[in-house]
Amino acid sequence: MTEAVREIPLSRPWLDEREEELVLEVLRSGRLSLGPWIDRFEEQIAERVGAPFAAAVSSGTGGLHLLCKIAGLGPGDEVITSPLSFVASANCFILEGATPVFADVDPATLNLDPAAVDAAITEHTRAIVAVDMFGYPCELDELGAIADRRGLTLIEDACESLGAEYRGRTLGAHGPSAVFAFYPNKQMATGEGGVVVTHSEEQWQLLRSLRNQGRSYDEDGGWFHHVRLGMNYRWTDVQAAIGLAQLEKLDRILELREAAARRYGELLNEVDGVEPPWRGDADHRRSWFVYVVKLEPDRDRAAVIESLRNEGIGTAEYVPCVHLQPYMRERFAFGEGLCPVAEGTASRTLALPFFSQIEPDDQARVVEALAAALG
Numbered sequence: 001m002t003e004a005v006r007e008i009p010l011s012r013p014w015l016d017e018r019e020e021e022l023v024l025e026v027l028r029s030g031r032l033s034l035g036p037w038i039d040r041f042e043e044q045i046a047e048r049v050g051a052p053f054a055a056a057v058s059s060g061t062g063g064l065h066l067l068c069k070i071a072g073l074g075p076g077d078e079v080i081t082s083p084l085s086f087v088a089s090a091n092c093f094i095l096e097g098a099t100p101v102f103a104d105v106d107p108a109t110l111n112l113d114p115a116a117v118d119a120a121i122t123e124h125t126r127a128i129v130a131v132d133m134f135g136y137p138c139e140l141d142e143l144g145a146i147a148d149r150r151g152l153t154l155i156e157d158a159c160e161s162l163g164a165e166y167r168g169r170t171l172g173a174h175g176p177s178a179v180f181a182f183y184p185n186k187q188m189a190t191g192e193g194g195v196v197v198t199h200s201e202e203q204w205q206l207l208r209s210l211r212n213q214g215r216s217y218d219e220d221g222g223w224f225h226h227v228r229l230g231m232n233y234r235w236t237d238v239q240a241a242i243g244l245a246q247l248e249k250l251d252r253i254l255e256l257r258e259a260a261a262r263r264y265g266e267l268l269n270e271v272d273g274v275e276p277p278w279r280g281d282a283d284h285r286r287s288w289f290v291y292v293v294k295l296e297p298d299r300d301r302a303a304v305i306e307s308l309r310n311e312g313i314g315t316a317e318y319v320p321c322v323h324l325q326p327y328m329r330e331r332f333a334f335g336e337g338l339c340p341v342a343e344g345t346a347s348r349t350l351a352l353p354f355f356s357q358i359e360p361d362d363q364a365r366v367v368e369a370l371a372a373a374l375g
Contacts (some may be wrong), residue, residue, distance in 0.1 A: 008366060010314030011290075013189035014253060014356040015242075022241035029237075034212075037237035041244055042195070045180075048247065049162075050173030051197035053204035056240065057211050060159035060181025060194035062233035064092035064129070066210050067177055067196065070203060071127055071153040073098040080120050081129040081157075082112050083321045083342040089131050089157050090322050100332065101125070102323045104339040108278045110134060113341075114142040121146075127153040132161035132171060135187075135289035136280060140166050140174050155179075159194065162187050163254045164287035171287075172197040182239075185355075187253055187287055188246040190239040256356045257288035263360060264291055264352065267367040273299050273374040274350075291354035292318045294345065299374060301350060307373035313366055318351035 026037055038056050046054035057063045073079060075097035081089050083102040090100045103116035110133045117128060128147055130138045140156070147154040158164070158171045159181035165171070172178045177198040182190040198204050209215055214230030246253070261277075268276050275294040280286050295301055301317070308315045321342050323334040336343060352366055 005312035007312040008314060008353045008358075008362050009355075010316060010351060010353050011185035012355045012357070013184045014249070015189070018248065019242050019245040022245050023238055026237045026241045031237055033234060033236045035237040037240035037244070038235055041240040041247070044244065044247055045195050046197060048250070049170050049178075049180075049197055051178075052199055053201060054195050054197045055204055055207035055211060056193065056195045056235040056243075057207075057233045058194070058235055059192055059233075060157075060179050060183070061088040061092060062211070062231070063179035063181075063194045063196040064088060064155065064157060064159075065095055065231075066207055066233065067155045067179065068093040068096050068098070068127070068129075069210060070206050071155070073126055073153075076124065077126040078122060078124040079127045079129060080112075080117055080125060081322075082131040082133065083323045083339040084110055084133060084319065084346060085131045085157070085322055086159070086319060087322050087325060088159070089129050090328075093127065093129065098126070099124075100323070100328075102334070102339050102342075104341045105133075105345070107341050107345065109136055109138075109280075109284070110278070110342075110345060111136060111138040112143065114139050114146060117143060118146050121150055121152075125150065125152060127155060129155045129157055130176075131157045132164060134277065134292055135161045135164055135287040136278070137161065137164050137166035137171055137284045137286075140176070144174075144176065160186065160289040161287050163250065165285035167283045175199055177203060182243060182246075185290070187257065187289060187356075188243065188250055190242040190246065193235050193239045193243070253356045254287060257354070260354060260356075260358050260363065261286075261288045261291055263363050264354075264367070267364060268293070271367060271371045271374065274370065288354070290318060291352045292349050293352060294348045295350055295374070297344075297348060299348075301348065304350065304370070304373040308366075308369055311369045313369055314353050316351050317346075318349050319346065321346045 042054040077098040079093045103120040156178035158178040181194040210230040211233040214228035216227040
């Protein structure tokens with residue numbers, strides 16, 4: 001009888017007794033939503049990223065959608081974003097009726113190429129949704145200058161990048177409103193949820209209202225006093241409790257993920273046919289979200305994936321281009337050739353198991369299996 005292969009998951013959140021303790025405290029309080037734990041979390045996350053205001057929401061997608069709504073985006077407007085991202089980066093404004101325009105990415109950073117963004121602007125362009133892909137900060141200064149010069153709204157999709165730094169300051173501290181997310185594979189995990197950080201008190205008040213069905217928070221407003229059309233993008237106090245526990249150990253989480261990324265880089269130096277992710281420079285400090293490598297163009301990615309999975313190793317294509325998703329092709333008639341750098345990259349990327357508490361021996365086993373699959 002053959003021995004079962006021990007599986008190494010693609011991702012796993014780091015949860016322990018502290019999360020249990022704070023969640024139990026919320027449960028015993030009987031206040032599960034619209035309670036004080038959310039306020040505490042918002043204050044602490046705002047301080048952590050260097051923004052004066054924060055509004056917790058049900059997901060990163062919800063936060064991006066609210067920013068697009070506040071920006072007044074709608075039918076007839078074009079919004080430029082990255083083709084190499086999760087679909088939420090475009091869905092957030094398509095939900096408001098705006099049209100996606102995809103600009104190509106830089107081959108090293110995998111973030112929007114500012115020159116490509118500038119070239120994509122038309123008389124109908126109203127906004128840019130910039131993505132900090134895989135935890136690597138986008139070119140905020142250059143994109144901000146383009147937005148200012150052209151009179152556009154700049155929204156930062158930092159959902160994968162909590163803890164990253166651009167030119168010496170954490171993402172969220174630079175001025176444009178930014179959104180972070182807490183899905184279980186993120187640096188900080190609460191199950192679902194996200195937060196919008198902003199430097200505008202007016203925008204913060206709008207976010208709080210819109211996430212709660214347009215409720216007014218004026219002193220003379222009642223519990224059921226709604227002054228605008230809103231959505232239910234509320235978070236819960238249970239999730240906020242988990243978030244507070246995660247914030248307490250965020251520095252350690254980032255350290256562990258940095259160490260794991262460094263270890264993978266050293267191990268992959270001995271492997272032919274694979275390119276490690278770009279580590280960056282003095283102006284860009286990555287917050288390690290996933291560990292995504294690029295295979296050489298002549299390698300059979302499907303065969304590599306199958307080989308790794310047969311060894312009990314979690315892996316995935318990461319990520320397909322947004323504009324080539326079936327609904328994008330059908331609705332907007334996008335096709336191959338629109339963004340050649342992003343398309344070429346997406347055809348070769350492969351995510352390796354990566355999380356805060358991954359064991360060094362497991363990383364060695366992953367790279368050994370990868371080398372065998374490539375060989």
